Amino acid sequence: MTTDTSHIRNFCIVAHIDHGKSTLADRLLEVTHTVADRDMRAQYLDKMDLERERGITIKAQSVRLAHEGYELNLIDTPGHVDFTYEVSRSLEACEGAVLLVDAAQGLEAQTLANYHLARDAGLVIVPAINKIDLPAAEPEQRTKELANLLDCDPTDILHISAKSGEGVDELLAAVIDRVPPPVGDPTKPLQALIFDSMFDPYRGVITYVRVQQGVLASRARIRMFATRVESEAEETGVNAPEPTPVPELGPGEVGYLVTGLKDVHHAKVGDTITLAGKHGATEPLPGYREPKPMVWSGLFPADGSDYADMRDALDKLKLSDAALHFEPETSRALGFGFRCGFLGLLHMDIVKERLEREFDLELIATAPNVEFHVFRGGEMTTVHNPADMPPGGDYDKAEEPVVFATIITPSDYLGAVLGLCQERRGELVDMSYLTPERVEVHYVLPMAEIVFDFFDQLKSGTRGYASLDYEPWGYQEANLVRVDVLLHGEPVDAFSTIVHRDKSYTYGKQMVERLKELIPRQLFDVAVQAAIGSKVIARETVKAKRKDVLAKCYGGDITRKRKLLETQKKGKERMRRVGRVDVPQEAFIKALRVDDGSSAKGKK
C-alpha cells in the first residue's frame, strides 16, 4: 500500500558543512522516534567510516520519518563541491528544502549555491537559523541577511538549536505546513528518478529513487532509460532508518530499490527507471548527465606485482562509484598503473584512500591535472595525461577548463580575496554586498588554479571566513606548457605536468627543490632539472655521497651489521631506477603530494 500523497513531504537540508546538518538530522531521527534512543549515534546517516572521519556526506541517503500521521522523507545530500551534480539530483527528489544557517557564521558560498540549485529546482525553502544557543550567535543579524536573500518575512525564519533540540518541533511543523505534498498520477507509466546508487556486495546495485508517477513494485520488470538495461526489481523498501521492505513505492514516495543489477554503471545517478515493455514511459525525466571527471591522476602500485590486484580493486570500486574513470597507463618510472579520472580532488583522495584501506594497496599518485584541449593542424585532442601534451609548446592552440566561482567574504578581507583571484589568473565578473559587512564575488577562474590549494589559500587569507563554491564554465584559450623533470638528464614521466607558462617556473623550481631533499645521494652528482622542451628552467644538484660505512664491526656487531646490510639491500631493491639514479618510493609519494584544501573542507 502506498501512502496518500497528501501526507507525504519530501525535503532535504541545505547547509554549509559545519552549520549542523548532520546534528539536525540526528535530532529529527530522535524527535520522531525513528531511531530508538539506545541505537542512536552521532551522524547516524553517514554510514561510511570515511564519511564519519572526514565529517562529510559522500553518498546521498534518504530516511523516512513518521510524524503525526505524515510520512516525511529526509534526503541527505552530499556536502562537497565535487558532488554538485549529485546534489542537484537529490534536490529533484524533494519538494522542499530546509535552509540551515549558522547563527554565528551566517551564509556561506556553498549554502548559497545549493540554495540557488534548490530554488531553480522549484523547491519551497524553509529557512532556519541554527546554533542560536551559541555565545557568538547573532540571530537578528542572520535573520535580516536571510530575509533579504529570500525576500521573505523575517517572522518566517525559524530559530533552532539542533544540538539542544530547541525549535526542532516547530521546524517539523513548518515542513509539514509549508512544503507542498508531491503530486503524481499512480495510473501513469512509471517514472522514478535515481538520485543515488550504491553497490552492496551481497545484493548488487541498490538505487535510491523518487517515484514521480506510476508505481514501482517489487518483482516488476524494469528498464533504465540512459543505459537501456532491463532487470527485475528484486525488492522495494524504505530506510526507517534501517532498510525495511515495502511491496511498492507510489507517486511522491522515496525509497530504495534492489535492482538485480551487478554493475552500478547500469543504474546511474540522474537516470530514470520505468517499466520494461509497452507499459513503460516514453520519455525520461529531464536533467540526466553523464558524470564527467574533472581531475586526472596516474595511480601506480608501489609494488609492481600488485598491478593485477589493483585492477581488480578498481573494477570493484567502479561497481559502486559511477563517477570513477580509469584506463591503463604505463610510466617508465613507475611501471604499470592506471590513469584515473575523478570529480575533484576530494573524490581522488577518497578513491585512493579506499584502494589503500579496503584493498590493502600501497599507491603512488602522480600530480593531478585537469583535462585540456590541444589543437594541432586543425584537430583537437583531449589531453588528460601530460605525456600526451606536445613538449615545448608545439601546438596551434590550447584550451583549459574554467569555472564560475562564487566567493563570500567579510568585506575586510575583500582585498585579500581579489589579490588571490588575480594571482590565480581569475577574471572578475561582478561583486555585490549581501550586507555592508559581507560581499559576494564572482570570478571566472581556470580550473587548474582552483582545484588544488586554492581553498586553503582562500581560507588562510581570510582567517577562515571566506567560503567558496564553483561550477564548470567551459573552456578558454591558455598558454599551456608541459614541464618535465629530469634526473641526471633522464626525464621522469611521473613528474611531468601541464601548467600555464606563467606558472611553469614556480612549478619547476618547487619540484627540483623538493626532489633535491628527497633523492638520496648517489655515488655521483645528480642534476635535478626542470625543463620545457629542451630549455632548462630550474636546476639543483644532489651532491655525490661520500660516506656510507659502518665504523665498528667486531664480534658482537657482525650479526646486526649483516642484518642492516640486508635491510639496506631490500630498500635498494624497492627503489625505482631512473637511468642510473635510484629513487625511493617515498620520493615519488612526497614530491607528488598535493597540499590541497579538500580535507579542510570537511567538518572537524
Add this chain to the structure above:
Amino acid sequence: MTAGVYVHVPFCLTRCGYCDFNAYAGLDELKPQYLRALLGEIALSAPAWSDVEVGSVFLGGGTPTTMTPGDLGSLLAELRRAFDIATDAEITTEANPDTVDEASLSGLLAAGYTRLSMGAQSFDPAVLRALERVHSPDSVRQAFEAARSARYANVNLDLIYGADGETLESWERSLAETLALAPEHVSAYALTIEPATALGRAVARGDVRAPDPDVQADMFQLACSMLGDGGYGHYEISNWAKPGYECRHNLGYWRRQPYLGLGAGAHSYRDDRRWWNVRPPEEYLATVERCELPIGGSETLDAADAYLEEIFLRLRILEGVPSSWIDDERAEPYLESGLLTEDDGSLVPTERGMLLLNELVLGLTARE
C-alpha cells in the same frame, strides 16, 4: 684451528652519551659475583673448545679496568687452566684512562695482559665533553705515560671523530697528539649516532647536531694521510698499526675465525653458528649460578648469510675479495669510478671505496 676468546666486563664509572654497548654504571656491587660467574662460565664452556688453540684473549666492556688487576689476573689464570692458550697468544685488555695508574698497569702486565687498548677518544676537551667522557686530554697523556713506565710495549689508542662541534682542525690536533705519543696501534672511529642512547635522543630532539658525513669523510681522509705518513699501516677501515702490531684478536673476527664470548651479552661464533649470551648482568649471573650456559639467542648462517659476511668483512680488512668471486660487470663500475682497485687477483677498496663500503657490498652482492 685457532680461536679467540672475548670476555665482557659490563661495568663503567659513568655511561657515555654515545655508547650503546652492554655497559652499566652503578652496578659495582655485582663485581665479585660477576667474577665468580665468569669463572663458572669458563668451566661450563671449555669442554666444547678443548680441540681448539686459543690465539688471542680480549677483555672488553664496559671498562675491564674497573676490576682490580688481582681479579683480572685470576680470570686470566683460570682461562689458561681451562683452554689451550698459545704461548705467544695476544692478550689485550681495554682500559679507561681514569681507571689506571702505573701501579695498576704494572699489575696487569705482570698478570699477563701484554696489550693495552686505551679509550682516548679525543685530545680536544670540547669533543670529550660532547662525547660525555669524564676524562681530560691530560689524563690520556698521563695514563699513556704510565703505561710506558709500566713497560707496556703494545698500546692502542681509540679515537672518535665527528662529534658535534669538532672541526677538521681540531681533529688534526688530536691526530698530531696521538702521533706524538707514538702508540703501536690506533683505532679511529667515525662517531655513529645510535638511536637508543642519550646522544641519539638528543639528536632526535634537535639539541645536538648529527655528524655531517662529508666532514667525517674529510676527517677519515686526514687520518689516512697523517697516520700513513706516521708509519702506520691501514689494515682495516678504522684501524692502523705499526708493522707487526695489527690486532690479531680483531683480525680473527674479520677473517671469520671462531671465537668464544664470555660474560653478559657476549657473542660467540663457530662453524657457521653464532650465539650470544643474555644481556642483563643480573640474568647472566642467575643463569650461570644454575650451572647453565647463559645463551640468550643464536643463529645459523645459511650460504647467503655466510657469503654476505665473507664479502663485507674481507672488504673491511683490505684483503679484498678474490676477483673470481664477482662477475666482471658487477665490479666494473666500481673499478672505473675508483672505489675498487684490482690487486693481485683481488678486488680491494680504495680510500674512497672504504668510505662507501656499504655501497660496494650491496653492489657486489646485488641479486639479479
